[in-house]
Every structure is written in structure tokens, then in C-alpha cells.
Amino acid sequence: MKNKIKIIDTFAEAFPMKVSRLIITAHNLKWAKEAANSFCGFATSVIACGCEAGIECELKPSQTPDKRPGVSILVFSMSSKELSKQILNRTGQCIMTTPTTAVFSGNNGDEEISLGNSLRYFGDGFQISKTMGKKRFWRIPVMDGEFICEDYVYQCKGIGGGNFLVLGEDTVSVLKACELAVQEMNKKKNIILPFPGGIVRSGSKVGSKYKNLIASTNFEYCPTLKGLVGSKLNSSVNCVMEIVIDGLKSEDIFQAMKTGIKKIVSSKCRGILAISAGNYGGKLGPYLFKLKDIVK
Amino acid sequence: MKKIIIKPKIKISNSLDLKNLNLINKNLSLREIKNIKILYNNKEKKLEDLFTITEQTIKSDVNEVLLLESNFFYDFLGFEWSNDLLLINSNVGSYLGAKMKSGKITVKGSCQNYMGAEMSGGAIVVKKNAGNFVGSSISGKRIGMTGGSILILGNVDKYLCYQMRRGFIFVGGEAGDNCCNNLVAGTIIIKKGVGKNFCIGMKRGTVILLSNVTMQSNFIESGNCSLAFINLLNQFVSNEFKMKIFGEKSKVSRFIGDKNIRGQGELLKII
Numbered sequence: 137m138k139n140k141i142k143i144i145d146t147f148a149e150a151f152p153m154k155v156s157r158l159i160i161t162a163h164n165l166k167w168a169k170e171a172a173n174s175f176c177g178f179a180t181s182v183i184a185c186g187c188e189a190g191i192e193c194e195l196k197p198s199q200t201p202d203k204r205p206g207v208s209i210l211v212f213s214m215s216s217k218e219l220s221k222q223i224l225n226r227t228g229q230c231i232m233t234t235p236t237t238a239v240f241s242g243n244n245g246d247e248e249i250s251l252g253n254s255l256r257y258f259g260d261g262f263q264i265s266k267t268m269g270k271k272r273f274w275r276i277p278v279m280d281g282e283f284i285c286e287d288y289v290y291q292c293k294g295i296g297g298g299n300f301l302v303l304g305e306d307t308v309s310v311l312k313a314c315e316l317a318v319q320e321m322n323k324k325k326n327i328i329l330p331f332p333g334g335i336v337r338s339g340s341k342v343g344s345k346y347k348n349l350i351a352s353t354n355f356e357y358c359p360t361l362k363g364l365v366g367s368k369l370n371s372s373v374n375c376v377m378e379i380v381i382d383g384l385k386s387e388d389i390f391q392a393m394k395t396g397i398k399k400i401v402s403s404k405c406r407g408i409l410a411i412s413a414g415n416y417g418g419k420l421g422p423y424l425f426k427l428k429d430i431v432k
Numbered sequence: 433m434k435k436i437i438i439k440p441k442i443k444i445s446n447s448l449d450l451k452n453l454n455l456i457n458k459n460l461s462l463r464e465i466k467n468i469k470i471l472y473n474n475k476e477k478k479l480e481d482l483f484t485i486t487e488q489t490i491k492s493d494v495n496e497v498l499l500l501e502s503n504f505f506y507d508f509l510g511f512e513w514s515n516d517l518l519l520i521n522s523n524v525g526s527y528l529g530a531k532m533k534s535g536k537i538t539v540k541g542s543c544q545n546y547m548g549a550e551m552s553g554g555a556i557v558v559k560k561n562a563g564n565f566v567g568s569s570i571s572g573k574r575i576g577m578t579g580g581s582i583l584i585l586g587n588v589d590k591y592l593c594y595q596m597r598r599g600f601i602f603v604g605g606e607a608g609d610n611c612c613n614n615l616v617a618g619t620i621i622i623k624k625g626v627g628k629n630f631c632i633g634m635k636r637g638t639v640i641l642l643s644n645v646t647m648q649s650n651f652i653e654s655g656n657c658s659l660a661f662i663n664l665l666n667q668f669v670s671n672e673f674k675m676k677i678f679g680e681k682s683k684v685s686r687f688i689g690d691k692n693i694r695g696q697g698e699l700l701k702i703i
Contacts (some may be wrong), residue, residue: 173685202667203666203667236660261695265617266619266665268599268668269672280657281659281660
């Protein structure tokens, strides 16, 4: 029990993913964020989006390759093939289309993902390749000048599915607590919160009674099903929301969870009853984040 | 790592072919270095016949070779050079860094013709002037420089980057006649003026002029749109050579050519 909020003795279960970091720059931060938001739209869960993506942080001109304002985004997927496909399609349709943008690799890794090397064909023969040092860039002519894109971005190992659940008396108090946690967690590097506003209300379990569905509602945490199924909610809990975290390393997720939970506990939000976490009995992934260790 | 210091025993006053000096890149022992075969006045000699060679241990990531008291008779220095750092404290002859693969060559003086010809990687810095055919193809060949970077702080003579394919060249002074002829690709920055027949037969590539040169009729003006590429290039030059070449508010004019051969090369005038 911390500040009258019960920390359930359970753990969050996370699994290995493939990740890549992209740096998007533009004439000003507004347009870099427009491109990033468009890229990260419909990228909440690998269940049906193909990837999970989010803005990691904003970058000052001094932190970007072309000295313009930018944002760093992280893209997670289950396989290398899917990650490549998602990055290519989303860059082509969301970043290249946004005025004044350019895109660069934000990390090094063992495996290359073709980006400019594939997008260059949009230039229809008028594209220009430029090698600077060890890096190669493509300059694709577009209507506002040119779109600059690095030849390759790189894939490295990441972790997806870190999470915790906030259980409370009503929607207003749970939403407020989650918003405070997200605000604090968004300051952390190497992680993203892929769901809208960082919060998810439709937590899922693996499988369904319908044979073609790979995931379905996590009925144990649905307040409206209390009494109908084996619920994990007591009679006072009327709202549950989840914060899902994808990160580069388990330490990054651990620290992000700690920051979020600490913020909720310390802010003494009215109506918050407990913090729990989603897991699959340890069968899904090798990364287990025990709440007791996190709040120590 | 080690530092090899090479100093002439006699005054070199005839053609000296140092093509085999790149064997040092194979981490030879001092004894083996002394026995490297060189040609002096078309006669085969050992390196130790003409030079005193000493070795020192240094704290560095790469091996260094320091050549003292060289002059314009020293040809083929750094030919097919790789990995190591070659420091030359005076002038050198032709074919400096020709077919160079990697590593770095720094010359405190000037050099003669075919500097960096057909080089594919690494970096060459010349503090004074360079002769003809910098970054070009060697006579009888059709493929010029294919990678790496060259920085010349002084002037260059004729046929700069003739048939160049890739790479980066910066000229701090003026370039002579026939500069950038038959350019296939690559990036060239020329700080001051250029001679006659500039960029004739340019197919692709980027030539950046930092002075107000009058464009020839075979180049068509294509606006002054903002190019994020300029920022990227500025950053690259700043990292690579610790210098800044464009101001934040430089005005960019773009020209396309050579239209006589339907070339897609670009000339950027940045003032």
C-alpha cells in the first residue's frame, strides 16, 4: 500500500520486438511533429496495425543531422520484414508528403532497412544520391524543393508490452491519474507509449472464443462484467486504464514504469484504488516487471 | 600504434617513384620497411638507400607515417594508400593519393598533377595548391575519383575532377580551365573563381560556387528554392574538416546542365 493505493503483487510481461529510430526534421517543429504524428497514426498495437510507433522526443536544431528542428520516433514490430514494410510505407506516405521534411536514421544496428534506397524511385530518374562520409542520402525532387532521405535506417532489438493498470473509482479520477503519469513518462528517452495519449482503455488478452480473432477484451478487468466472469476487480473499482510502454532495453521500461507509478502515487489522486499489471502467466515473453520491485 | 619517420639522406633531384610505400599499410616491421623497393631516376633502390627511417611508439588509433623534406620529385606518394595517416611537411610531386582506398593524407605544401586521381576512399588535405587533374581519371582511363574527400586550401590548375564519379572536393582558392568537365557525379565546392570551359559535358553531380561567377549559356537557371541538402553538406564539412563554408542566411541560386548533353548536373551559387 502506497498513499492508500494498493500495489498488487503481480508483474507486467513484455516480449522481444524489432525496433528502429527515425529522425524527422522540417523547416520548423510544427511540421516535423505533423509528419511524426501522421507516421505514428494507426500504430498503436501490432495486433492489427503492423507496428507500434510513437514520438520519443523533440530535438533541437543542434541535435539533428541537417541542423533543423526535429523529432525522434521509435517504431516497433514483431518481425524484420514487417518493420521494413511499415517504415517504408509510412515514410513514403506520411513523411515524404509533409512539407519541408527530411528523414534520417537515428540509430545504428546490425540489420539495414532500405529507406531512401527504395523511396528514391519516386524521383523518376531525377533523384540525386549524395555520399557524405560513410552515409548516403537521397535527394528526391518534390514540389517544395526536395525530400532528403537517408539510404538505410537500422534495426535493433527492443522490447514491447511493458504495462501497468490503474484501477479507480471512476473514469475522471483514473483518466487524470493516467494523464499525470503519461506526462512524466514522456520525458524519458528510449521509450514510447504507443496508444493515443499514451493510455489504452481496451486492454486485451490473447485469443478469443471466435477462432479467427487473435486478441479479445481482457474481461477480468472490465468493470461491467463484474459478477458475470471471474473478475479481478472488487466492488469499488469502476474504471481501469492501462499504460503500455515499448522500449529499447528492459531497464528503460523499468524506469518508465517506475516514473509513471511514482507520479500517480505521489500526486495522491482522488479515487485511485490500486495499480496492477497485465501478464499472461509468464508464457508470452521473457521480460517480467514485478510491481513490488518497481515501487521499492 | 607506431609512427614511422622518413627523412632523405641526400637531396632528391630526380624523379622518385614511391608507389610501393603503401606496403607500410600492411604493418611491416622496421627492417621490412627499410627494404621496400623504390625507383629513383628509373633505377631500383631500397628505401633505406635514400632515407633514414626511424620508428616511434605513439598513442593513436592509427599508424602514422611522417615524411620530412620532400619536394616536387616525390611522385606516387600515398598511391593505393589505406588505413594509416600520412603526414607530409613539404611539397610533393604527382599522383599524390592516387587510387587511395582509406586513411588520411595531409600535405603542408603543394602538390602536382593527378592528386587523388581514381581514389575510392579516405581523405586528402593539401594546405597550399594542387596541379592538374585533381580527383580525375588517370590518362587513358574513363573513371575518375569514386569516393573519399579532398580538401585543397589553395588553387587548383586545369581539369579539376575530370570524369569524377563520386566523392567530395573542396577548393579554397580558384580552379583553372576545364574544371568539372565530363563530371558524372560527386560534390565539388569552389570558393573563388573558375577558368574557361567550366562544367562542359557535366552529366550529374553538384558543383557549388561561393563566388559570383557568370554562368555559361549551357546552364539553365532553376530557381532559388531552399535546399535542406545545403545544411546537411555544411554539417558534413564542419565535422570532416572543422570549417564552416556557408553562412546561415546564404542565398542559393540553382542552375541545371550541361543542357547541350541533356545533363542533370546542378550548379549552386551560394552568396
